[in-house]
Amino acid sequence: xxxxxxxxxxxxxxxxxxxxxxxxxxxxxxxxxxxxxxxxxxxxxxxxxxxxxxxxxxxxxxxxxxxxxxxxxxxxxxxxxxxxxxxxxxxxxxxxxxxxxxxxxxxxxxxxxxxxxxxxxxxxxxxxxxxxxxxxxxxxxxxxxxxxxxxxxxxxxxxxxxxxxxxxxxxxxxxxxxxxxxxxxxxxxxxxxxxxxxxxxxxxxxxxxxxxxxxxxxxxxxxxxxxxxxxxxxxxxxxxxxxxxxxxxxxxxxxxxxxxxxxxxxxxxxxxxxxxxxxxxxxxxxxxxxxxxxxxxxxxxxxxxxxxxxxxxxxxxxxxxxxxxxxxxxxxxxxxxxxxxxx
Amino acid sequence: xxxxxxxxxxxxxxxxxxxxxxxxxxxxxxxxxxxxxxxxxxxxxxxxxxxxxxxxxxxxxxxxxxxxxxxxxxxxxxxxxxxxxxxxxxxxxxxxxxxxxxxxxxxxxxxxxxxxxxxxxxxxxxxxxxxxxxxxxxxxxxxxxxxxxxxxxxxxxxxxxxxxxxxxxxxxxxxxxxxxxxxxxxxxxxxxxxxxxxxxxxxxxxxxxxxxxxxxxxxxxxxxxxxxxxxxxxxxxxxxxxxxxxxxxxxxxxxxxxxxxxxxxxxxxxxxxxxxxxxxxxxxxxxxxxxxxxxxxxxxxxxxxxxxxxxxxxxxxxxxxxxxxxxxxxxxxxxxxxxxxxx
DNA sequence: TTGTAGGCGTTATCAA
DNA sequence: TTGATAACGCCTACAA
Numbered sequence: 084x085x086x087x088x089x090x091x092x093x094x095x096x097x098x099x100x101x102x103x104x105x106x107x108x109x110x111x112x113x114x115x116x117x118x119x120x121x122x123x124x125x126x127x128x129x130x131x132x133x134x135x136x137x138x139x140x141x142x143x144x145x146x147x148x149x150x151x152x153x154x155x156x157x158x159x160x161x162x163x164x165x166x167x168x169x170x171x172x173x174x175x176x177x178x179x180x181x182x183x184x185x186x187x188x189x190x191x192x193x194x195x196x197x198x199x200x201x202x203x204x205x206x207x208x209x210x211x212x213x214x215x216x217x218x219x220x221x222x223x224x225x226x227x228x229x230x231x232x233x234x235x236x237x238x239x240x241x242x243x244x245x246x247x248x249x250x251x252x253x254x255x256x257x258x259x260x261x262x263x264x265x266x267x268x269x270x271x272x273x274x275x276x277x278x279x280x281x282x283x284x285x286x287x288x289x290x291x292x293x294x295x296x297x298x299x300x301x302x303x304x305x306x307x308x309x310x311x312x313x314x315x316x317x318x319x320x321x322x323x324x325x326x327x328x329x330x331x332x333x334x335x336x337x338x339x340x341x342x343x344x345x346x347x348x349x350x351x352x353x354x355x356x357x358x359x360x361x362x363x364x365x366x367x368x369x370x371x372x373x374x375x376x377x378x379x380x381x382x383x384x385x386x387x388x389x390x391x392x393x394x395x396x397x398x399x400x401x402x403x404x405x406x407x408x409x410x411x412x413x414x415x416x417x418x419x420x421x422x423x424x425x426x
Numbered sequence: 427x428x429x430x431x432x433x434x435x436x437x438x439x440x441x442x443x444x445x446x447x448x449x450x451x452x453x454x455x456x457x458x459x460x461x462x463x464x465x466x467x468x469x470x471x472x473x474x475x476x477x478x479x480x481x482x483x484x485x486x487x488x489x490x491x492x493x494x495x496x497x498x499x500x501x502x503x504x505x506x507x508x509x510x511x512x513x514x515x516x517x518x519x520x521x522x523x524x525x526x527x528x529x530x531x532x533x534x535x536x537x538x539x540x541x542x543x544x545x546x547x548x549x550x551x552x553x554x555x556x557x558x559x560x561x562x563x564x565x566x567x568x569x570x571x572x573x574x575x576x577x578x579x580x581x582x583x584x585x586x587x588x589x590x591x592x593x594x595x596x597x598x599x600x601x602x603x604x605x606x607x608x609x610x611x612x613x614x615x616x617x618x619x620x621x622x623x624x625x626x627x628x629x630x631x632x633x634x635x636x637x638x639x640x641x642x643x644x645x646x647x648x649x650x651x652x653x654x655x656x657x658x659x660x661x662x663x664x665x666x667x668x669x670x671x672x673x674x675x676x677x678x679x680x681x682x683x684x685x686x687x688x689x690x691x692x693x694x695x696x697x698x699x700x701x702x703x704x705x706x707x708x709x710x711x712x713x714x715x716x717x718x719x720x721x722x723x724x725x726x727x728x729x730x731x732x733x734x735x736x737x738x739x740x741x742x743x744x745x746x747x748x749x750x751x752x753x754x755x756x757x758x759x760x761x762x763x764x765x766x767x768x769x
Numbered sequence: 770t771t772g773t774a775g776g777c778g779t780t781a782t783c784a785a
Numbered sequence: 786t787t788g789a790t791a792a793c794g795c796c797t798a799c800a801a
Binding site for chain 1: 776778
């Protein structure tokens with residue numbers, strides 16, 4: 084029997100195979116296989132002998148041949164769009180936790196844009212991943228089409244729906260409308276919106292906000308494009324206030340931008356929040372609850388988003404989009420109020 | 427030729443194999459394999475024909491048989507100890523980015539404790555991962571030993587060294603000493619330390635801090651066990667100050683604890699920082715640089731930690747531990763000073 | 770309950 | 786430069 088040359092000293096010794104275990108236990112390879120696959124019929128005596136041999140050889144079943152055989156890898160790729168934003172890391176936490184419960188492994192992909200998602204998924208498909216969960220929304224038809232061509236089920240969060248794409252979203256538009264109500268009911272009359280860059284979530288929030296403002300016959304808000312980071316929020320607020328305008332209510336595309344804006348308003352301009360200006364964010368990241376920012380915001384229900392993603396991915400065929408309602412979290416950057424807010 | 431039954435309608439169609447491509451291109455399977463493995467000799471003519479056929483069939487080489495054959499998967503598991511702490515997420519960001527450059531995939535593991543790391547790695551070894559990078563330090567000999575038994579190279583950050591374990595660490599002890607110097611030179615005489623729970627990093631920071639304080643003949647600091655989160659830092663500061671003591675300098679085990687403490691000090695007690703109390707953190711997470719906290723802290727060089735981890739993992743045999751110097755970042759929670767700090 | 774044999778889709782080896 | 790053939794380690798019939 085021909086054998087491979089011995090591994091160089093110091094190198095991790097090769098993994099034992101089921102054949103090796105079988106030899107040591109004096110049984111056939113298939114018997115070893117049976118012992119390690121749930122619900123197969125093996126006599127207690129043989130099972131014990133096999134397990135003993137396996138332990139002795141540090142045997143761990145090799146998943147790869149099984150995948151090769153069955154076509155299912157038990158691996159899901161999770162895509163995030165940057166670790167700077169706790170929205171992504173929280174989502175990642177929830178998803179990996181759910182996947183782990185289901186004994187599925189997570190392959191992590193971090194990318195700044197969905198533009199190259201098709202390439203990344205193509206690359207990952209070499210590992211026969213069972214699916215993709217993307218916290219990054221898909222924007223272009225080109226990418227959506229190529230992803231479909233890869234033949235791997237894909238769930239995207241807060242994304243527009245394309246073809247077979249499965250989507251789970253927070254109801255961003257309603258939240259935008261609610262934000263408008265909140266500020267207007269709180270007495271604001273000169274509103275501003277600190278926007279993100281192109282993304283479905285951002286567009287929807289903005290749309291809901293503008294629509295409700297218009298419906299309630301309040302003057303349209305000033306619009307400043309910030310981005311999604313603390314620094315961009317800070318800079319945008321600086322720009323806004325330096326221009327001489329003094330809005331009394333600001334809705335921000337997310338919490339990082341809102342916290343940046345807050346710091347600029349309070350520290351750079353010495354204005355009071357919510358006295359002079361009320362501020363509303365989006366996401367309810369942990370820092371929004373810190374005593375410093377104490378930010379009023381909309382909670383994105385990560386558990387629901389994650390559970391929805393995992394569930395949709397598990398389904399055989401793409402089903403209807405899942406929409407999760409946001410939850411308003413009232414904190415110290417808006418005026419205390421008794422009136423109930425209705426969508 | 428026997429064929430498997432056709433896939434159910436709607437199911438993602440099966441991936442094409444190199445054999446299918448070979449048939450279509452009119453060459454042998456080995457030739458297709460050569461075309462897709464770098465640096466193999468194939469005539470331009472044949473290569474073109476194969477690539478055309480491959481494109482037509484959406485062919486992507488299946489990595490699994492290759493792994494089976496070569497024993498190398500191109501997958502590394504990265505372990506983090508909770509997404510609440512930007513230290514972990516930043517590390518994760520740097521590591522995945524470096525791995526991606528090297529065309530290695532990241533399998534993500536999130537676990538609250540290193541106690542079950544051996545089980546997790548055992549589970550992952552089924553995928554024949556090439557190695558493990560753990561941002562979580564390894565504390566117990568039992569786990570270290572079992573990990574060694576798995577025969578997979580492992581790098582741990584800020585960890586004690588066990589056997590074959592490869593380690594990359596920030597020089598936590600020196601940083602602790604520097605923190606003592608900084609506060610004492612800044613005029614502090616009644617110091618306090620907000621500690622984390624058992625971990626090598628925490629112990630080392632504390633040890634360096636205490637030693638330098640002792641060396642400089644300043645009274646030993648008060649010691650409160652907080653933990654590693656914002657909430658725990660807040661609670662610990664509350665406890666410390668409610669007990670009636672008024673330290674004038676506090677060193678915190680990490681930035682989250684420090685920011686929690688800051689909020690308690692400023693908001694709950696109305697004290698001035700750095701006027702009444704100076705505060706020093708550790709890690710230099712992004713929030714430490716926000717205008718609100720504006721926290722003086724020690725920067726952990728994530729790029730260096732990540733690069734060290736990836737490099738150590740790539741080495742054939744475990745080599746010497748890598749130690750990264752921390753960098754003091756002076757901000758607004760300590761008094762401005764001109765004197766240079768020397769270790 | 771256990772063993773035998775074929776096949777999954779690559780890489781590696783050797784011959785042509 | 787190309788092709789045939791043997792692994793890699795498991796799962797899945799099917800036979801004993």
